[in-house]
Amino acid sequence: MADKEAVVYIVDVAQSMGDCHNGRTESDLDWSMRYVWDKISTTVAANRKTWTVGVVGLGTDKTSNPQDTEGHPGYESISILQDIAPMTMTSLRDLRSKIKPSHTEGGDAVSAVVVAMYMIQAYTKKLKYNRKIYLVTNGEFPIDDSDGSIDDVSAKLNELGIELIVIGVDFDDAEYGFKEEEKSSVKTNNELVLQQLVDKCKAGVFGTMAEAIEELSTPRIKSVRPFKAYDGLLTLGDPAKYESALSINVERYFKTKRAAAPSASTVTSQVDLGGPSQALDEDTEMGGMEFSGVRQMRSYRINDPDAPGGKRDVAFEDLDKGYQYGRTVVPFNESDFPVTKLETKKQFTILGFIPNSSYEPFFNMGEAGIVVAQRQNEGAELALSALIHALHELESYAVARYVQKDLAQPQLLLLKPNPSIEDSFECLYDVPLPFAEDVRTYQFPPLDKVITVTGHVLKEHRLLPSDDLQQAMDDYVDAMDISKLSADDEGNPVEYAPIDENYNPVIHRINQAIRARAVHPDEPLEPPAPILLRFSKPPEKLIVDAKSEIRSLIEAAEIKKVPAKAQGKRGKKDQVKPLSGLDVDALLGESRRRTTISKDNAIPEFKQALAAATDDATVESSTKQMGEIVRKLIQDSFADMQYAQAAENMRVMRQELVGLEMPALYNKFVTALKKSILSGELNGDRREMWFKYIVEGHLGLITCDECEPSGVTQEVAKEFLKGSSS
Known part of the structure; x- marks a missing residue:
């Protein structure tokens, strides 16, 4: 079960928080709320009912808290903006409207901590919770510490087990390297008071807002609890048949798990259509808009001459695979499917052993697991330890058949002992073995020799690197070495891209974008964090240092720039010229010009006709023949059997006419084809050809972006396809 959390954020919204300081263009409140919104939106994204959030406003125009009574002064201008509760998109939207600078000078920060402390105490009682209080303030309003309240507050925080995190706007931080100049005496004293309060707490953090915001760009790695995938026997042999069979009570946990980006749901603005609609939930309300989930409905039809239109709807239950x-x-009935399924029993048994040398690095691509002895079972610990030591001594790995539960798919796992048996913790690591079809073995010719047809071995050849080229490549590879490019705090060389600093940009960028859109639905998204793009390009220093090696490599390899491919001219495509300069068509006697295109070999003959065309009339004639073939395929097609062939012919026609810069011929053809299909001229209802193969296949009008002489804009092309739905 996930840990329970009760977190209260104290946000200073006093009038001074609306000002800009230290060269910033945004107010202290907006700057501080970057951190607070990020923390709260992360809680919303987790969608855990046990992670609760409360918000207290410090320096509000009104006062609203239980501690503000006649006998307890000092709690003025402190308001509870949100009671402790699970955070949703609805509460996040309501909270956004409440966080704005007030017209009040401020309130006592320590008193706000007391309010938050009693909120947590009343909500969590004596249950097991992770309790935290975040105080965000610029410290411009005096804090009253004359009565020794700091000691009482810190003692109560320690008694309740509450962690206090104080993050101040422009607070001094020697470790981070920030110090605000010309600071007021009030702010200086407040920093000392809050620092003392944090120091007296058993769990506390005191920092400056600049460091907190800088750390927001660093992705937070999600920590998960161990998940037990298997609890049972690890066997070697069959204990039911042989007394000598090995049987060990073990537990298997996931060691690594593939992380995936959050998936999206298709929604639409909720409208009243006069019928029932299925809304997602209140958490999908953003920016005052309500969304509804999109239901997908599928109908099945069969040919029936007696039914209206020649088609008849059938229920899904009446279908067979x-x-x-x-x-x-x-056909395969549902009753036949159990025959195809393997009836398995829960099992974890060793099938055999392989030497360490047979282990391939790509085995690590699967999700790894860890196998340990059953807890509180000394016999199992001793038996598993003996197996691990035996594998170490014999330099072997075990191959096991693993079935997680009854009727589950079996897996072959490779069991590897932990690297060092001197460790106090002994275990077996496992990775799934790939199927033979998963491994692609490619054979390439050797790089150091050329074998002729007669079997003669050549050590010198134009395809083999010379000594100068080999040396230049060696120097270049050495110059691009990044294993010791970076340096630590003491100046010692370290690895440039350690694995724990290599974040998946897809996952973390999507999470960053979702959090930003949830908090600010109308503002543009910020660019990706620099830390996500850190290793997307080679280091600039490395490129500069390796320039001489790159030049030497270019000279030794005789690398020349390939000229850009010339664009086709109107009425005649550029011919591909062989390197030898010979006229291949003339040598092969292909002087006969093709004038007709057959249905059985339409695409090659169409290309040949266009390649041999010398005027526009020939191109128009070939295009007309190809168009008639497409119409004939659609008209004679039984159901959709020839639709794919017709669509491929259209794709080639479209591509070739774009290359010849004659888009008008294709646009004229596809416009007439649309009219014929939708009007039923091509032997009945052929609308599936239009919707599925032409619209979805992007075979509509050629736009001026694709070919300048077209004159058809993107809007006209989109409207051309939209108009087909009428």
Whole structure:
């Protein structure tokens, strides 16, 4: 079960927080709320009912807290903006409207801590919770510490087990290297008081806001609790048949798990259509808009001459799965499917052993697990320890068949002992073995020799690197070495890109964008954090230092720039010229010009006709023939059997006419084809050809962005496809 959390954020919203300081263009409150919104939105994204949040406003125009009574002065201008409760998108939206600078000078920060402390005490009682208080303030309003309240507050915080985190706007921090000049005496004294309060707490953090905001760009790694995937016997042999079989009570946990980016849901603005709609939940309300989930409905139709339109709807329950066997469809009823499934029992058994040398690095690509002895079972610990030591001594790994539970798919796992048996912790690591089809073995010719057809071995050849080229490449590889490029705090060389600083930019960028959009639905997204793009390009220093090696490599390899491919001219495509300069068509006697295009070999013959065309009339004639073939395929197609072939012919026609800069021919053809399909001229209802193969296949009008002479804009092309739905 996830840990329970009760967190209260104290946000200083006094009038002074609306000012800008130290060269910033945004107010102290907006700057501070970057940190607070990030923390709160992370809690919302986690979607855990046990992670609760409360918010207290410090320096508010009104006072609203239980401690503000006649006998307890000092709690003025402190308001509870949100009671401790699970955080949702609705409460986040309501909170955004409440966080704004007030017209009050301020309130007592220590008193606000007391209010938050009693909020947590009343909510959590004596249950097990992680309790935290975040205080965000610029410290411009005096704090009253004359009565020794600091000691009482810190003692109560320690008694309740509450961690206090104080983050001040422009607070001095020697470790971070920040010091505000010309600071007021009030702010200086407040920093000392808050520092003393944090020091007296058993769990406390005191820092400056600049460091906190800088750390927001560093992705937070999600820590998860161990998940037990298996609890049972690890066997070697069959204990039911042989007394000598090995049987150990073990537990298996996930060691690594693939992290995936959050998935998206398709929603639409909720409208009243006169019927029931399925809303997602209140958490999908953003920016005053309500969204509804999109339901997908699928209908099945079969050919029926007696039904209206020649089609009849059938229920999903009346369908059977069918598998193609040659040109015949073989039906498979639900009652037949159990025969195809492997009836397995929960099992973890060792099938054999392999030497360490047979282990391949790509085995590590799967999700790894860890196998340990059953807890509080000394016999299992001793038996597993003996197996681990035996594997070490024999330099071997075990291959095991693993079935997590009954009727689950079996897996083959490779069991590897932990690297050092001197460690106090002994275990087996496992990775899934790939199937033979998962491993691609490619054979390449050797790089150091050329073997002729007769079997003669050549050590010198134009395809083999010379000694100068080999040396230049060696120097270049050495110059681009990044293993010792960076340096630590003491100046010692360290690895440039350690694995724990290599973050997945896709996952963390999407999370960053979701949090930003949740808090500020109308503002543009900020660019990705620099730390995510840190290793996307080679270091500039490395490129500068390796310039001489790059030049030497270019000279030794005789690298020359390839000229850009010339664009096709109107009425005639550029011919591909062989390096030898020979006229291949003339040598092969291909002087005959093709004038007709057949249906069986339409695409090659169409390309040949365009390649041999010398005037626009030939291109128009070939295009007309290709268009008639497409129409014939659609008209004679039984259901959709020839739709794919017709669409491929259209794609080639479109591509070739774009290259010839004659888009008008294709646009004229596809406009007429649309009219014929939608009007039913091509032997019945052929709208599936239009919607599925032409619209979804992007075979509509050629726009001026694709070919300048077209004159068709993107809007016209989109409207052309939209108009088909009427």
